[in-house]
Amino acid sequence: MDTPERNQIGTPKAKFEDSPVFNYISSLSPIKPVKSVHITQTFSSLSFASLPSVFTSPHVSSHKESRFLRRHNPSDPSKPESSLESGNKVSVNEDAAELYINAEELHENCVPGDSVGEASAEPPCEHSKFVIELPRNLKYDCGSPECDATTSCGTEAGCELEAAGLSASLVPYAQKTSENGSSDGEGEAHLQNICQSGQRREGTGCDWESLISDATDLLIFDSPNASEAFRGIMQNPLDSVTRFCNSLMPRLSQNDINDEQNVLVLDTVGSGEQPETEDPSSQYGEASQQEDTELMQDHLNSCMVSNQIEKEDQFNCKPGLNLHRGLRRRCLDFEMAEARRKSLDNVPNSSSLLSQSDEKITTNDKQLVPMKPGGESARCILPGIGLHLNALATTSKDYKTIKRENMAYGRQLSLPNLSASAHSPTAGQGLGHESFSSASSERDMDGTENGVQLLQDASQEPAFLANEEFNQNSPKKKRRKFEQAGETESSCKRCNCKKSKCLKLYCECFAAGVYCIEPCSCQECFNKPIHEDTVLATRKQIESRNPLAFAPKVIRTADPVPEYGEESSKTPASARHKRGCNCKKSSCLKKYCECYQGGVGCSISCRCEGCKNAFGRKDGSFVGTETEADEEETEACDKSVAENHQQKNEIQKNEEQRQDSALPSTPLRLSRQFSLPFSSKNKPPRSSTFNIGSSSGLYTITIQKLGKPNILRPESKLEGHNQAVPEDEMPEILQGDGSPSTGIKTASPNGKRVSPPNNEFGPSPGRRAGRKLILQSIPSFPSLTPQH
DNA sequence: GAGTTTGAAACT
């Protein structure tokens, strides 16, 4: 599907557009808006596309799934690989990055309302671009019955579109399209989404007109008529188009012939000049492709011009595109398909949309929180969602750092290099960050633009980040390793499985929902796109056993439960290990302990023996304060002492800011948690509650107080200053907290270990409540298992 | 880099 068909279809499209017929149709038919829409979708989809498929776990309810997809988008890179196995992959990723950027811009510029749509939007795969284009075709096609060919392609595209899925509202046009050719409901859904997106954007009342006026001149491809039509109909679309062109431009500029072709093909896929010729293969020819590509280039060039004029700013990130290559690979594609489908089905639901929007907001908030309280909060994506992310974080530790960095710096870091530099200074941790700069840059691209994606990652990251940051010991080594490898694919984690075939949770990659990649030294690996079916089946199996198997192990609840007191208010115990650890010999002071690894304190749910978790003992006492934990962390104390006070103050401030600026963060979170109860079984809503990034910042802060190592500081500075917040309270909670037991039991879908093994502490009611929240958040993980 | 330790995951 990926290449040839698309190419075939795509080529015709370009011609089609150029053709006067196209212009005429566009002017006449309501379909026109679609164009713009599709474009916008492309961006949006792209933005989401970055997210790794991993998150897309099909299990999640359709609504939820869509969310996952979004979140996953950042990692999506993997898909592109699968689809585009050829060297083009890289180019695709880059494109995606650009697209993401564009999407961000769109969101910013365009509309507040978009937020809703975006929330609904799924994270398209790497294919997002392709997909997006398809929608165009569909729309156009809708007008004309000829579109069958496009519709055929539509399935994939539809999925992507869904990802983009700006709004759930149905569009009659979409139906038409579906009727015409696409048997797939997905295509319809996509169309609908597109239409909606277009409508909303229009409604948003951006400066589209001005842009359009400018762009139209440039954009007008062959015929002036088209430009006029665009103006009338596609005000919004123009922007999207221009953006799209812009996104494409870099590709072209890069001189990747292959890439260009791919791009072109993708674009054209939906439009198929020869819709009547149902055989794409016959149509598809190198010569034709070249021609198409040329046409596309011309269009692109025109678009580029307009874009440059209008939005030179937006593409600042271009340089970073290259960086993305390595990172994206990993996203698991396998889930995407299912998720997409599900999402499509569900998309229309207003409720779902709302929920999504809420999530988005929450995610954004989270993201924002870490980054900057007021400013581009939306963009700054902190790791909030914990779903698979945790696993990812574990798997890709590199990403953690990167993500954080990204989070902290926001778009500004778009350039990889910059991000690296920026990190180093602030965070002492930054040990290896620089090496990861490329990855970070990618993430920046993706993450910054796609707050959602970042959030997803972030959710995972938090724990890892905290771990790594906190654990200077191993992390450094790893980071170095990753760094070394990292230049190419810094972010990826590598497994070393020998017997599990990377199809069990033993495999970090698999557990994280990502495909194994080259750097993995696994043997007989089945966790590859090639074996997608196997991977999916295995995942389902595992999920059937344990719906939360792929959920993040460390759940971060931002729950601001203010019950604790001053400290509590500042630092809500936000993160806990999902099931708790069972350490017996490591005293929860080594990475053997999942709690420690995740940078969270042990809780009642833990069955560990001799817990000395530096992040918080099972008993609730902070190790860091001065007990054993200190041993490890004493170093940090020195520096931290003076800073601690400042940090505390900062934290308080941050919290205040959060409440003020990040507004949505807390309220939304809460709303989510409550509103998105775990559906009967598993599906925990991916609650935004997991703000790893923020949490990390928080952690660092708390740690410092405790006297932990410096490592944390850097983060705290970066994030903490920005927004970080005192949520981390893990220690506090641990100290005091009580028992989440009750809450946990109820909350945990699995029911495993939920019950507190030992209630050493008398549960204080307030604390319980806090934990309850945590538990709720837990469910946020997407369950792969079908919803039943 | 090889070997050991550790605890989660998987199995019974």
Added chain:
DNA sequence: CAGTTTCAAACTC
């Protein structure tokens, strides 16, 4: 549900 085995990461040398 508990106990055992398997597994791969984490750790040590």
